[in-house]
Amino acid sequence: MEQANQIQAPQDLDRPIIPNGSHPIETGRYLLATNEIQKLYFKIQQCLNNRFPGAIIYGRPRLGKTRAIKYLTHILPNEFEGLPIYFITCRKYKNPNEAVFFEDLLIDVGHGIPFSGKANVKRQRLLKFLIQEAEVSRQKRIVLFIDDAQRLHEIQYGWLMDINNELDRFGVSLTVFLVGQQELLDQRSVFLELGQAQIIGRFMVQQHKFEGVCNRSDMYECLLGYDEDCEFPANSGFSFTKYYFPDAFVNGFRLANYTDELMEIYTEMRREAGLSSRFEIPMQYLTLAIEYALKKYGVEGEDLSSISKTQWIDAITYSSYIESELYSAI
Incomplete structure (x- = not known):
């Protein structure tokens, strides 16, 4: 661990008083701008600037894709002047139903009347809503992020193409980002074999692989986020690290x-577990370890001034990262 440049005496830091269990470290409701989120942002920015009709964003489970996309749906309209962007959750159905499909879309775009009417009525209601949103924003386009998109069936892609075509008739362009797991690429291969070029051309030409923490730079940026790039409560001046380690901070x-030390610990634990796969830590497991360390060893736990290697090992063990990697290797 690197040593602090200057040591100061502990002092009254006026640490904020907040309700029990309300801190983001307790609720898990936070997102830090990691290297991978920055890469994803630039890819999405490229797609939007070039008005690509669609792209695949894929990666293994627990990498933080969903949280990253939700974060980006909030900041992208600032750059693209109110561009209508919607986050769609793809539900799993054994037998796709057109009425249910458009009902789900109406719910996720925030329409006030998602349930009444037959499939064609819901379809027209959705189209009118999207056209109106595109007109109000003056962007003349709509962006959909469809999460868990590996659940989509071929017929549902056909319904999406119908929406695309109808919007195009009114001069509104549609960009669809399919977010999901590796199966999305497998589906793309199947569509190629079946000659479904129209599906690939509309939704699958561009691809982006979303990854976890893979190297020192990734680890450093993630840890730095807790030190500097977050604050709770708002305008308090207390980052997450400072809140849990006020005097030590x-x-x-x-x-x-602890960047180098953690990289060494993860590498050592992977080696001891016999893991030979490419080094990658899904964000869910890294954040679980960090949250554990902040809560257990900070001022609300053991109130330590530093975290030892043994304690970091305990935190990583608590996150179940190694068990997850072993399971994935089966």
Whole structure:
């Protein structure tokens, strides 16, 4: 661990008083701008600037794809001047139903009347809503992020193409980002074999692989996020690290200082477990380890001034990262 440049005496930091269980570290409701989110942002930005009709965003489970997309749906309209962007959750149905499909879309875009009427009525209601949103925004286009898109059936892609075609008749372009797991690429291969070029051309030409923490830079940026790129409560001046280690923070304690040590610990634990796959830590497991360390060893736990290697091992063990990797290797 790197040492602090300057040591100061503990002092009254006026640590915020908040309701029990309300801190984002307790609720899990937060997102930090990692290297991978930045890469994804640039890819989406490229697609939108070039008005590509669609793209695949894929990766293994637990990488944080869903949370990253939800974060980007909130910041992208700022750059693209109110561009209508919607986050769609793809439900799993054994037998796709057109009425249910458009009902789900109406729910996720926030329409006030999603349930009444037959399939054709719901379809027209959705189209009118999207056209109106495109007109109000003056962007003349709509963006859909469809999460768990590997659940889509071929017939549902046909319904999406119908929406695309209808919007195009009114001068509104549609961009669809399919977000999901590796199966999305397998589906693309099947569509190629079946000669379904229209599906690939509309939704699957562009691809982006979403990854977890793969190297030192990724680890450093993630840890630095807890030290600097977050604040709770708002305008309090307390990052997550400072909130849980207030006195130690004044004396130079930073999670980012543990970057090299954590990389070594993860590498060592993977080697001991016999894991030979490519080094990658899904964000869910890294954040679980960090949250455990903040809560257990910070001021609300053991109130330590530093975190030892043994304690980091305990935190990583608690996250079940190694068990998850072993299961994935089966």
